Amino acid sequence: MLTFIGLGLYDETDISIKGLDRIRRSDYVFLECYTSVLTGTTPEQMTELFGKEVGMLYREDVEGHPETFLELAKESDVAFLTAGDPMVSTTHIDLRIRAAAMGIRTEIIHGASIVSAVCGLTGLQNYRFGKSCSLPFPYGKWAPTTPIEVIEQNIADKLHTLVYLDIQPDRYMRIPEAVRMLEEMAAARGISIPVYVGVARAGSGSPVVAAGTAAALAGVDFGGPLHILVVPGDLHLMEREYLETFAGL
């Protein structure tokens, strides 16, 4: 059996009791550590709480050689952990399909996701979001155009855009850098983005949420990772009031 288990947003204590119980009853426990990470904990702290060794899985392990742990799941109980929810903004539906094709029973134990946390922390209503996008670190002189195209379309449709910020093994993109990159991309297309909303360390005891112009956000100390950004479309009256109350708009 293969169980996908969401760990939640910040540290090892965010897991559900159901998820913890399943980990403790599993023969093997693997943590996928490239689509998102829990910055408030370490694999050692997880091992201590879970009472199980936690094997790390990188992109190549999951997307290149999933048979390594899928074969184990044919004969034993394997827990596959991810930060957030295992099926939100990841490619793990592919993994579940592969497991099913190999005759492996699967189950999902959900976790709190950054997608819902952003709605709670910013007051932006989930049904007023359009397509989301990812902002990768520039590669040499190359920078993607997709994020700004998505944002432009969403603004035209009066919808908000969730912008996931790149995670690399040795660095995390932060809000100030993301805003700078989007400002350059917007200027190159001749458009302007009036308001950004930044969220840092959702799920921790001290998340930072700030809304304003690019210049206003440049003066905010967001602190350590993880960070995420929203480019709002039209703000509903209540959304505006919430951002004024809780995010300094």
Ligand SMILES: C[S@@+](CC[C@H](N)C(=O)[O-])C[C@H]1O[C@@H](n2cnc3c(N)ncnc32)[C@H](O)[C@@H]1O
């Ligand atoms: C590709 S998404 C994966 C989402 C995950 N499966 C979930 O359900 O939460 C990961 C991105 O979301 C953002 N993110 C995830 N957790 C966060 C947190 N606790 N605080 C702020 N941003 C976060 C970061 O921009 C990160 O690069």
